Amino acid sequence: MIRLRGVSKAFGAVRALDGLDLDVREGEFFCLLGPSGAGKTTTLKTVAGLELPDAGTVELDGRDQRGVEPYDRGVAMCFESYALYPHKSVYDNLAFPLRSPRHRLPAARARERIGEVAELLGIAGLLDRSVGQLSNGQRQRVALGRVLVRPARAFLLDEPLSHLDAKLRQQMRAELKAIGSVRRTTTLYVTHDSVEALALGDRIGVIRDGRIVQTGTREEIWYRPHDTEVARAFGRPRINLLPGTVTPGGGFRSADGAVELDLRLRAEAAPGTGVLVGVRPRDLTLGTGPGHPLTGTVYVTEVLGRSVEVTVRLGEQQVALVVPRGEAAGLRPDDPVRLSVRPENLLLFEADRPERPGRRIGP
Amino acid sequence: MTVRRRLVGWLADAALILYFVFALFPVAWMVILSLKPANQLFSTYFSFSPTLDGYRTVLGDSEGIPFVRFFVNSLVVSVGAVLLSLLVGLPAAYASARWRFKGSENLMFTLLSFRFAPELTVIIPLFVLYQKLGLFDTYVGMVWVLQLVTLPLIVWIMRSYFADLTPELEQAALLDGYSRKQAFVKVALPLVKPGVAAVSLLAFIFAWNNFVFPLILTSSEAQTVTVGALSFLGGDRPKYNLTAAAALVSVVPPLLLALTIQRYLVRGLSFGAVKS
Numbered sequence: 147m148i149r150l151r152g153v154s155k156a157f158g159a160v161r162a163l164d165g166l167d168l169d170v171r172e173g174e175f176f177c178l179l180g181p182s183g184a185g186k187t188t189t190l191k192t193v194a195g196l197e198l199p200d201a202g203t204v205e206l207d208g209r210d211q212r213g214v215e216p217y218d219r220g221v222a223m224c225f226e227s228y229a230l231y232p233h234k235s236v237y238d239n240l241a242f243p244l245r246s247p248r249h250r251l252p253a254a255r256a257r258e259r260i261g262e263v264a265e266l267l268g269i270a271g272l273l274d275r276s277v278g279q280l281s282n283g284q285r286q287r288v289a290l291g292r293v294l295v296r297p298a299r300a301f302l303l304d305e306p307l308s309h310l311d312a313k314l315r316q317q318m319r320a321e322l323k324a325i326g327s328v329r330r331t332t333t334l335y336v337t338h339d340s341v342e343a344l345a346l347g348d349r350i351g352v353i354r355d356g357r358i359v360q361t362g363t364r365e366e367i368w369y370r371p372h373d374t375e376v377a378r379a380f381g382r383p384r385i386n387l388l389p390g391t392v393t394p395g396g397g398f399r400s401a402d403g404a405v406e407l408d409l410r411l412r413a414e415a416a417p418g419t420g421v422l423v424g425v426r427p428r429d430l431t432l433g434t435g436p437g438h439p440l441t442g443t444v445y446v447t448e449v450l451g452r453s454v455e456v457t458v459r460l461g462e463q464q465v466a467l468v469v470p471r472g473e474a475a476g477l478r479p480d481d482p483v484r485l486s487v488r489p490e491n492l493l494l495f496e497a498d499r500p501e502r503p504g505r506r507i508g509p
Numbered sequence: 510m511t512v513r514r515r516l517v518g519w520l521a522d523a524a525l526i527l528y529f530v531f532a533l534f535p536v537a538w539m540v541i542l543s544l545k546p547a548n549q550l551f552s553t554y555f556s557f558s559p560t561l562d563g564y565r566t567v568l569g570d571s572e573g574i575p576f577v578r579f580f581v582n583s584l585v586v587s588v589g590a591v592l593l594s595l596l597v598g599l600p601a602a603y604a605s606a607r608w609r610f611k612g613s614e615n616l617m618f619t620l621l622s623f624r625f626a627p628e629l630t631v632i633i634p635l636f637v638l639y640q641k642l643g644l645f646d647t648y649v650g651m652v653w654v655l656q657l658v659t660l661p662l663i664v665w666i667m668r669s670y671f672a673d674l675t676p677e678l679e680q681a682a683l684l685d686g687y688s689r690k691q692a693f694v695k696v697a698l699p700l701v702k703p704g705v706a707a708v709s710l711l712a713f714i715f716a717w718n719n720f721v722f723p724l725i726l727t728s729s730e731a732q733t734v735t736v737g738a739l740s741f742l743g744g745d746r747p748k749y750n751l752t753a754a755a756a757l758v759s760v761v762p763p764l765l766l767a768l769t770i771q772r773y774l775v776r777g778l779s780f781g782a783v784k785s
Contacts, residue, residue, distance in 0.1 A: 191680075194680075194684055195683075196680045196683065196684075215683070215688075216680070216683040216684055217683050217684070217685075217686050217687060217688060221684065222684060222685075223680075223681070223684050225677050225680075225681060227675065227677055229675070229677040229678050229680065229681040230681075231678060231681075231682075231696060232678075232700065233699045233700055242682070242685050243685040243686055246685050246686030246687050246691075247686060247687070247688075247691075248686030249685070249686045292681075292685070296686075
């Protein structure tokens with residue numbers, strides 16, 4: 147169990163963490179998602195005790211870690227830079243934790259354990275190599291192996307799949323959570339890849355400017371995003387956000403008048419308020435179906451394998467939708483089209499402001 | 510165009526050759542001098558009957574001057590000074606590269622200032638101190654005073670080596686279950702080995718070549734070759750051939766060392782300058 151309360155950390159004039167709160171439950175696989183510079187790595191290093199917070203507390207298994215040295219915290223970390231020992235072979239890198247005073251195993255047991263981990267990560271053939279002879283993907287797996295080779299109170303993984311090529315990344319992503327020790331051990335996993343976060347995280351925390359913006363399961367993050375930026379971070383193509391205002395009747399009218407939705411927004415926003423209506427590309431359907439109707443013209447179509455991404459112009463706005471290939475077969479640019487969206491698939495946000503992205507206000 | 514370029518090339522070559530002659534002539538002159546018999550010392554320039562008598566005299570400890578002893582003294586004192594400096598200087602360099610503490614920059618600057626203060630400014634008080642403390646003309650005294658020469662060099666050069674290492678390697682070692690001291694010894698230190706080799710050699714050469722300290726702070730027991738070689742100039746007639754032979758013999762250890770670790774040296778001296 148990892149608990150951070152009000153953790154702040156500045157490097158000179160740069161505020162890396164700004165009152166960050168975080169709870170990772172026992173045995174949970176928690177993904178911390180955020181853009182570079184959001185404070186992800188600093189969060190991990192603070193948990194590990196490699197950075198000392200200027201303010202706030204770090205708890206592991208309910209015990210305050212103030213004054214506890216990194217080697218006594220019992221956490222294992224995979225660095226984004228790999229931090230492999232360049233003067234040692236792959237085997238010796240993996241064996242290094244097992245030769246330390248705190249995690250020592252007899253040589254024979256260590257060899258066995260390293261063999262298992264190497265097998266698991268597909269690096270069994272590389273054990274005699276020096277680190278300098280490895281590709282980045284191989285180094286990353288060795289770095290991961292050094293974490294998995296020993297028991298730990300928590301695993302801290304800093305973008306451990308980012309340097310793998312696409313195929314290997316997908317494969318490792320699937321395998322990572324199946325690894326026994328990962329399943330049993332509390333894991334804090336840092337990534338900037340929303341697909342990875344959705345695929346791996348029991349829960350996901352979205353970090354921005356040194357603070358946690360939202361924590362939740364993938365469903366919560368997907369269906370109830372905290373603000374427009376979280377909504378934009380998940381899902382490709384990105385969520386459609388139509389700017390407009392609330393009409394006196396409580397409906398929605400886009401800025402150029404091309405889209406009018408018969409909503410009941412009185413409860414969420416006063417008439418005249420600037421809002422954004424969000425709808426995910428897969429929630430828009432072609433043709434007249436149940437829900438709100440929309441009309442526009444086809445702008446461009448792009449085939450994505452079995453489905454097609456269609457960009458439709460609604461007045462001055464464009465929306466993207468993803469439909470099965472068959473339905474989009476006859477579409478040509480400038481064809482008029484009808485779209486429909488179910489009311490339960492609409493999200494309502496405040497308009498974005500310069501100082502912060504618009505919060506979700508409904509439903 | 511090509512003619513001009515070729516002309517420039519020739520001129521450059523000529524200038525280089527000229528410089529080589531200028532730079533190497535003193536060495537050649539020393540070699541010649543060391544091979545001259547005593548009776549032809551002042552009568553000839555290049556034509557003489559070469560003999561190794563000079564070397565025999567020097568290495569045979571004749572003329573009442575214990576040159577071999579000076580040689581051994583130099584070895585003991587220089588190696589001792591470098592070892593002590595490494596023992597103290599490597600942790601100091603590491604600490605100053607990794608951690609800013611109160612006064613750390615001032616401390617480092619003070620250390621460096623030992624190098625740009627001429628030795629002569631402190632030699633008189635040192636002489637008095639050494640007389641009082643019983644360090645005059647002892648190995649301990651020489652190793653001690655040579656720290657002024659070797660320690661700043663080792664600390665400053667090794668500091669930049671350690672600064673170039675990413676701290677994440679030691680952080681990884683901490684999380685692998687090692688203490689800070691173990692992380693330093695097992696991870697940081699092996700990675701700066703080329704630097705240690707290069708800086709040890711430099712420090713050794715500086716210590717070996719030092720003249721002022723042994724001149725004033727030793728008399729016979731701990732006297733080194735730099736001062737000892739001059740003993741041959743005393744007496745009624747200066748024996749230049751013996752001085753030359755002694756000087757050439759005393760060049761051998763640094764030269765041998767430099768040749769054996771040449772591989773490290775080139776890599777080591779450029780390593781700190783270039784970020785990988």
